[in-house]
Amino acid sequence: MRSAVPFEARLSGWVRPLLTSSIIYWIALLGLCAAYLQGGFNKATNFAGAIAEMNHFGLAPAAPLAAATIVLELGASALILSGFHRWLGALALAGFTLFATLLANRFWELSGPERFMTANAFFEHLGLIGGFLLVAWHDLRERLAEGVRR
Amino acid sequence: MAEEAQPPPPLTVPRRLADVLTNPAALLFARLMLILPYWVGGLSKLFDLSGAMGAAVRSDLNPAWAFVSLTILAEIGGSLLVIVDRWTWLGAGILGVLTILDTFVVHRFWGADGSLRVEQLRNFLEHIALAAAFLLVAAVRLAHPRDERP
Numbered sequence: 097m098r099s100a101v102p103f104e105a106r107l108s109g110w111v112r113p114l115l116t117s118s119i120i121y122w123i124a125l126l127g128l129c130a131a132y133l134q135g136g137f138n139k140a141t142n143f144a145g146a147i148a149e150m151n152h153f154g155l156a157p158a159a160p161l162a163a164a165t166i167v168l169e170l171g172a173s174a175l176i177l178s179g180f181h182r183w184l185g186a187l188a189l190a191g192f193t194l195f196a197t198l199l200a201n202r203f204w205e206l207s208g209p210e211r212f213m214t215a216n217a218f219f220e221h222l223g224l225i226g227g228f229l230l231v232a233w234h235d236l237r238e239r240l241a242e243g244v245r246r
Numbered sequence: 247m248a249e250e251a252q253p254p255p256p257l258t259v260p261r262r263l264a265d266v267l268t269n270p271a272a273l274l275f276a277r278l279m280l281i282l283p284y285w286v287g288g289l290s291k292l293f294d295l296s297g298a299m300g301a302a303v304r305s306d307l308n309p310a311w312a313f314v315s316l317t318i319l320a321e322i323g324g325s326l327l328v329i330v331d332r333w334t335w336l337g338a339g340i341l342g343v344l345t346i347l348d349t350f351v352v353h354r355f356w357g358a359d360g361s362l363r364v365e366q367l368r369n370f371l372e373h374i375a376l377a378a379a380f381l382l383v384a385a386v387r388l389a390h391p392r393d394e395r396p
Contacts, residue, residue, distance in 0.1 A: 107336075116388050116389045120381065124385065129375075212290075216286075223281070223283045223376050227280055229272065233386070
């Protein structure tokens with residue numbers, strides 16, 4: 097009987113309780129949002145620096161955009177971590193990340209080691225977008241399954 | 247909840263958006279985005295072995311050839327598992343652990359100072375976020391039954 101269960105199924109049965117626990121899931125969400133919490137917090141405590149960054153990227157008006165970025169980073173992270181419209185928070189950070197990396201990590205305009213580093217960062221940001229899409233997928237699936245407002 | 251006679255309250259999610267985002271193809275797309283940095287990293291190391299060896303030596307990884315070949319194997323092998331959706335949790339686990347190890351070798355923000363420290367902290371947290379996303383990949387696959395396979 098036991099040998100009839102595929103090896104993979106047996107092994108995954110062993111890791112499933114650990115990985116699908118809600119605490120682990122929340123810790124993973126926290127890990128996913130950590131960079132954005134830090135980014136938002138950093139900009140909020142050093143607003144002049146945040147404005148300088150906006151100017152560096154040629155974004156105007158700098159101050160309102162810096163403020164909007166702080167609200168987006170902290171607000172969307174809060175949605176994800178609280179579970180209140182988690183999918184919306186995840187999509188917001190996915191869109192923000194796409195915009196930011198298209199703006200800040202234009203590796204195709206560079207050459208040499210800088211190009212390599214920036215390309216790395218560019219693809220890592222695409223990876224993060226994948227992570228947020230996954231969060232949205234999972235959250236919406238659960239919502240559709242439950243059919244309830246949360 | 248399912249036994250209640252009254253109809254469920256309306257979804258707060260736009261229906262069409264939910265349909266697109268909860269599609270199995272959307273999950274595949276999210277996974278594709280997530281493994282992109284590892285594909286790019288693994289293949290670029292493969293095509294520039296001497297460069298990869300140089301980078302390993304600079305990071306004090308000895309013997310360099312062992313670290314480089316294991317990294318390439320993990321990056322490409324783990325990505326393949328995640329994409330073809332067999333042993334998904336294992337592939338995600340490999341990439342997640344690799345990301346954490348890489349972060350502790352390359353992005354030691356606690357050893358840097360000044361503006362480099364902020365930069366490294368951000369990189370560090372972005373890597374934590376990628377690792378967290380792999381935890382989510384594993385959790386989502388283990389939580390959803392096989393018939394939802396794309």
